[in-house]
Amino acid sequence: xxxxxxxxxxxxxxxxxxxxxxxxxxxxxxxxxxxxxxxxxxxxxxxxxxxxxxxxxxxxxxxxxxxxxxxxxxxxxxxxxxxxxxxxxxxxxxxxxxxxxxxxxxxxxxxxxxxxxxxxxxxxxxxxxxxxxxxxxxxxxxxxxxxxxxxxxxxxxxxxxxxxxxxxxxxxxxxxxxxxxxxxxxxxxxxxxxxxxxxxxxxxxxxxxxxxxxxxxxxxxxxxxxxxxxxxxxxxxxxxxxxxxxxxxxxxxxxxxxxxxxxxxxxxxxxxxxxxxxxxxxxxxxxxxxxxxxxxxxxxxxxxxxxxxxxxxxxxxxxxxxxxxxxxxxxxxxxxxxxxxxxxxxxxxxxxxxxxxxxxxxxxxxxxxxxxxxxxxxxxxxxxxxxxxxxxxxxxxxxxxxxxxxxxxxxxxxxxxxxxxxxxxxxxxxxxxxxxxxxxxxxx
Numbered sequence: 263x264x265x266x267x268x269x270x271x272x273x274x275x276x277x278x279x280x281x282x283x284x285x286x287x288x289x290x291x292x293x294x295x296x297x298x299x300x301x302x303x304x305x306x307x308x309x310x311x312x313x314x315x316x317x318x319x320x321x322x323x324x325x326x327x328x329x330x331x332x333x334x335x336x337x338x339x340x341x342x343x344x345x346x347x348x349x350x351x352x353x354x355x356x357x358x359x360x361x362x363x364x365x366x367x368x369x370x371x372x373x374x375x376x377x378x379x380x381x382x383x384x385x386x387x388x389x390x391x392x393x394x395x396x397x398x399x400x401x402x403x404x405x406x407x408x409x410x411x412x413x414x415x416x417x418x419x420x421x422x423x424x425x426x427x428x429x430x431x432x433x434x435x436x437x438x439x440x441x442x443x444x445x446x447x448x449x450x451x452x453x454x455x456x457x458x459x460x461x462x463x464x465x466x467x468x469x470x471x472x473x474x475x476x477x478x479x480x481x482x483x484x485x486x487x488x489x490x491x492x493x494x495x496x497x498x499x500x501x502x503x504x505x506x507x508x509x510x511x512x513x514x515x516x517x518x519x520x521x522x523x524x525x526x527x528x529x530x531x532x533x534x535x536x537x538x539x540x541x542x543x544x545x546x547x548x549x550x551x552x553x554x555x556x557x558x559x560x561x562x563x564x565x566x567x568x569x570x571x572x573x574x575x576x577x578x579x580x581x582x583x584x585x586x587x588x589x590x591x592x593x594x595x596x597x598x599x600x601x602x603x604x605x606x607x608x609x610x611x612x613x614x615x616x617x618x619x620x621x622x623x624x625x626x627x628x629x630x631x632x633x634x635x636x637x638x639x640x641x642x643x644x645x646x647x648x649x650x651x652x653x654x655x656x657x658x659x660x661x662x663x664x665x666x667x668x669x670x671x672x673x674x675x676x677x678x679x680x681x682x683x684x685x686x687x688x689x690x691x692x693x694x695x696x697x698x699x700x701x702x703x704x705x706x
Contacts, residue, residue, distance in 0.1 A: 288327065289355060289432075292705030296430050296453065297325065297353040301493045305682035306534030306565025306587065314491040314534070316428035316451030320351040327355045327432075331364040331421070331440070339424060342417070346447050348424035356455060357432045362419035362440025373463035376414040380407030381464065390467050392513055397469040411464045412480060419460070419481065423447050431455035431497075432706050437483075438502070445487040445528075453495045456701045457483035458502035461519045467512075474514060479521040487528040494533070498701040499523035500541040507599075520544065522577070527551035531561040531584070535569060539700030542573040544599070550582025553608045553635060558583045565680065566591055568691075570699040571603070580605030580634060581612055587678040589615040590686050592695040593630075597622040602629060604658075606636030611674040614658065616643040618691040623649060627661035631670070638671035645688035653689060 289297075301314040308314045317324070326337035334356070335341075339348030363371045380403060390400045400408075420441045423429070427447070431437075431454040438458045444450050462479035469475040483499050486492050501520055509517045523540050525548040526533050540546050550562045562584025571578045571593045578593065579586065581604070593603055603619065606612060619630060627646045631639070639659065647653035663669040686694060697703075 287325070290706060293355060293430065293432060296704060296706060297355065297428055301451065301534065302682045304680050305493075306536065306567065306680050307532045307563045307585075308491050308493045308534035308565070309680050309682075310532050310563070311491060312449070314449055314451060314493045314532075315426075316449060316493070317351045317353040317426055318428065319426070320353045320428075324350060324352040325355075326352065327357055329356070329358045329360065330368065331360055331362060332366055334360050334421060338422070338427070342422055346422040346424050346443070346445055349426050350424075351426040353428045353430070355430050355432050356435040356437065358434070359436040359438050360440070361438045362421065362460070371418065376411060376418060376463055378407040378410040378414065380404065381411045386467075387512055392469055392475065397475070399469065400467055408464050408466065412462075415463055415481070423450055425449050427451070429453070429455070430706065431701060433702065435701070441481045442484045443487070444485065444489050444492055446489060448490045450489065450491075451493045451495070452484065452497065453493075454497065454701050454704045454706060456498040456500065457523070458500050459504045460521075461504060462521065463519075465517065465519055476515055477512070477518045479519055481520075482522040482525045484524045485522070486524070486526045486530045486533055489530050490532045492530070492533045494524060494535045494538060496537045496699070496701060496704050498539045498541060499543060499546075501543060505542060506544055518544070522546065522548050525549075525551070526562065526564055529557050529561045531563045533564045535564070535566050537568045537695075537699045537703070539570045539572065540574050540578075544575045546571065546574050546577045547579035548577055549579050549584055549586060550607065550610075553582065555609070559609065562586070565678070567681070568695050568699060570594070570695045575599050576601035577605060578603040580607060580632075581610040581636075582607035582634075583609045585611045585613070585674075585676050587613050587615075587681075588617060589613075589678070589681070590691050590695070591617045592692045592699075593617065593619040595619065595621055595625055597624040600625055600629070602632035604630065604639070605632045605634045606639055606670060607634040608636060610636045610639075611676055612639040613674055613676065613678055614639060614641040614644060616685050616688045616691065617645075618653070618688045619644070619646045620692065621646060621648045627656050627658065628665040630658055631662040633666065633670065636670070638674050640672065640674040643685075643688055655688070
């Protein structure tokens with residue numbers, strides 16, 4: 263028997279208990295069941311169209327247990343450069359920590375190993391100091407060497423996933439220092455993993471980004487691009503022991519080595535992110551990467567439910583173009599460095615319902631929305647707790663409009679229909695989400 267199971271919004275969730283007997287493959291019965299589990303019918307946008315089954319049809323020889331980068335790449339098809347086109351159904355279980363900086367011999371590389379011979383950070387800081395270089399984009403041989411260095415890191419730490427794939431973390435499994443890239447890969451399931459520290463060794467200085475310039479990084483913890491029917495469930499996303507807050511300041515701006523947690527861009531659509539935990543990260547979720555009206559129109563449809571945003575700063579999410587259903591999520595927002603929660607971008611159609619926001623010192627309900635060029639959202643049933651005050655229902659729209667111009671409208675033009683299970687009242691959301699969101703809650 264597989265522990266004590268509780269059905270919550272269509273997902274199997276286990277109270278901490280035995281995961282059942284182990285077979286010849288070393289996998290518990292719970293792990294084997296999870297590997298074969300498809301997204302429940304009606305569970306968010308990823309249930310649209312053909313639904314999301316991942317690698318549930320995998321033959322026995324396409325069930326893998328991996329503990330190194332090389333084993334992960336082999337299980338995904340054998341060649342990281344071409345794995346994203348490998349559509350063979352496959353189930354991959356991750357054990358222990360898989361590090362994207364690990365070479366074929368098991369040695370952990372560092373940034374110096376990936377740097378182009380023409381690049382060094384000291385030289386970069388000297389050459390492009392705004393005092394001498396000015397406020398124009400870096401160019402010339404040193405910038406070209408930085409770009410080649412980024413390409414070296416991409417080949418090493420970006421792990422490409424193909425269609426019809428399920429990846430499940432066994433107890434305590436971590437993907438460290440890598441980007442899990444789902445690009446042109448339909449029908450993918452990723453569950454029960456801790457994603458940690460997808461650091462960029464070679465951030466770019468962008469002197470015209472904002473009033474004072476910014477350091478920008480390339481690598482997300484997980485990225486979904488040009489793909490449909492993707493389910494991301496019960497994962498934890500963190501910078502681990504390498505937070506940007508602990509890094510130096512160059513050119514008067516924080517040296518940022520991390521980008522997004524889970525970015526959904528480049529015409530991706532039909533994505534459900536459920537029961538994930540986003541911990542102490544700056545940039546969390548970008549849905550749509552450009553304001554250009556074009557192929558993203560009618561795409562970028564995403565459901566977020568029962569996720570925990572804990573000490574996160576911005577993009578919770580930031581939305582362009584898509585119909586995005588945000589319901590029953592818990593937000594625990596600290597005052598220091600907080601930017602906004604939900605970004606209303608160009609032609610976005612956000613529906614925010616029965617979410618719960620706990621606000622740290624100095625944050626008000628009026629700061630939860632940010633206008634990135636959008637015009638409307640539908641919202642209802644949301645609650646806010648400010649500091650030690652009692653939680654109370656609040657209109658996010660009314661709070662925002664009272665302090666900002668122009669006003670946002672209140673009708674995003676659609677009503678979500680793809681929801682598995684009842685929508686919880688907002689006061690219950692923190693209790694349920696705290697108990698069930700994140701890696702380590704599933705019976706493996």
